[in-house]
Amino acid sequence: MKEDPWDNTNTAEWERQEVIGYFLLELEELIQDIVVKKPKAVGVSVHGSNRTLAKAFVKELRSRMPEITIVVGGYDCVYYEIGPYLFPDFDYMVIGEAEMTLEPLVKALAINEKPKDLTGIVSPYDSPDRKWVVPPLLEDLDSIDFPKYEWTNLMLYRTYNNNHFVPVAASRGCRWSRCRFCAECFPFRKRSPQKVTDEIEFMVSKGFYKFHFNESDVNGDPKNLYDICSEIIRKGLKVSLMGQLRIDKRNTREYFEHLARTGFVHLRFGVDGWSDNVLRLQRKGYTMKLVLENLRNCYKAGIVVTVNMVLGVPGETEDDVSEMIENLVQCKDYIAIEGINTLILAAGSEYYKHPDEYKIRFRGDKDEIYRNHPYYIPTELWYSEDPYIDQEVRIKRLDKICTKLYEQKVDIGSFAARVVENLKNNEKTIS
Ligand code: SF4
Structure with a gap:
């Protein structure tokens, strides 16, 4: 790889099959652990440098756990119109900041529900005529821990x-x-x-x-x-x-x-x-x-x-x-x-x-x-x-x-x- 693969000008490194193959192998232990522990959902943060690897990771996980629910968020998911285009393989995509919107989703998933039309969250389960409403933002940043x-x-x-x-x-x-x-x-x-x-x-x-x-x-x-x-x-x-x-x-x-x-x-x-x-x-x-x-x-x-x-x-x-x-x-x-x-x-x-x-x-x-x-x-x-x-x-x-x-x-x-x-x-x- 390039000396600094995380440098802004080296993002193409993270699309090379050789690189994805290497890191996917590194993630095998994690994938096996998830399979053993059977969580109801797995959350993945996605952005420009990990997008291709995250797609490969989700694909591999789904092949072994077809019932798993994939929740994604992160910098790729800032805009409602763009997120699903950049990272299509999800069950729920949290758009923008999650503090005000994630809780109802997590609570529903914990009781085996598949919610839809949640504020600030996109899903293939959403109603076809759903109207997107800009989600609220956390105003008091001091109210959350670091x-x-x-x-x-x-x-x-x-x-x-x-x-x-x-x-x-x-x-x-x-x-x-x-x-x-x-x-x-x-x-x-x-x-x-x-x-x-x-x-x-x-x-x-x-x-x-x-x-x-x-x-x-x-x-x-x-x-x-x-x-x-x-x-x-x-x-x-x-x-x-x-x-x-x-x-x-x-x-x-x-x-x-x-x-x-x-x-x-x-x-x-x-x-x-x-x-x-x-x-x-x-x-x-x-x-x-x-x-x-x-x-x-x-x-x-x-x-x-x-x-x-x-x-x-x-x-x-x-x-x-x-x-x-x-x-x-x-x-x-x-x-x-x-x-x-x-x-x-x-x-x-x-x-x-x-x-x-x-x-x-x-x-x-x-x-x-x-x-x-x-x-x-x-x-x-x-x-x-x-x-x-x-x-x-x-x-x-x-x-x-x-x-x-x-x-x-x-x-x-x-x-x-x-x-x-x-x-x-x-x-x-x-x-
Ligand atoms: S709008 Fe704000 S964040 Fe964007 S370039 Fe201008 S100063 Fe920077």
Whole structure:
């Protein structure tokens, strides 16, 4: 396998038959145990990297236990329209967050019922004329406990090079939720500093000290993040932290210095648009002036700064590309580019929902294309006008940007370099 098979650019590894065969054999002991213990249901969390293996696992389990009920959830199941397309072999699929919806299902399964039309849960048993209603979300995140992983050996959760980055989520959703390319626009909710730091303290007591704030909008409530940091300092926790922040006018030098004192060593900014015009097109809600101020403040506070870029949105011009290069070169002394993504027309995004408004056109019948591709529209099936942009144009722009940045000695990072390589090889970068 690739050195880091979990890297975003290596998702294709998890579709190789050789890899699936290897891990399926590893799961044999687990499958045998399930067969012996005969549970009423088995739950599987599914996402881009384990999807193919999970399908093989479910198929194998069903062949030995035809009566088993399969319940799936996880990142593949965020949208009602997409989940069953990505992972069709289930009896129940929990859409999105499960806290408010899972209980009736579990209770029914425990008494051998096969319920249907449950709020937030899709099933082949549902009525044919069922109308989908958006399920409720848990508002009070402090009302649930954090995972203690008591069912397994925590040391198993490690990166390819034996590092441990404990994921911690201080919030869910995104307070801004307006970027036009984004498919993660969920309502923002936060946990209290006390609860977040209790979790970190627990993990520290188990011997872990590196944490990754695994959420869309770490500074969705800047004061809350500040207070989390104060609480970590007060508890005397010696930790190393990283996460992704949004550009915000409250990101002052003093703010970052507080984060640095707490243990933040690396912050990533999804700047995404790198010219004022592109920021406006993407609807990021800030200007380049603020971007440059934020990045400088963060760097001066002693934190490693990495950034992302989304390239080729409708309306982006060649002049924008030149300006983006200039802006990146301007801050080359204090940033590294971690990700450059060409625009994906992803389900759930504003561009996907209202393509006409952005002069997005399709090569073929739009309704049929949408029916056949509920997850994202393949690049060869769409383009945008004024100016004309398709994937070929995007790759040319990407090539130009990377070449110029390389010449100007801007750190484009190994991730960005691999993305460039993959795009050139026409590999899929979407999971
Ligand atoms: S790209 Fe980031 S800031 Fe923008 S809506 Fe999505 S999660 Fe929020």
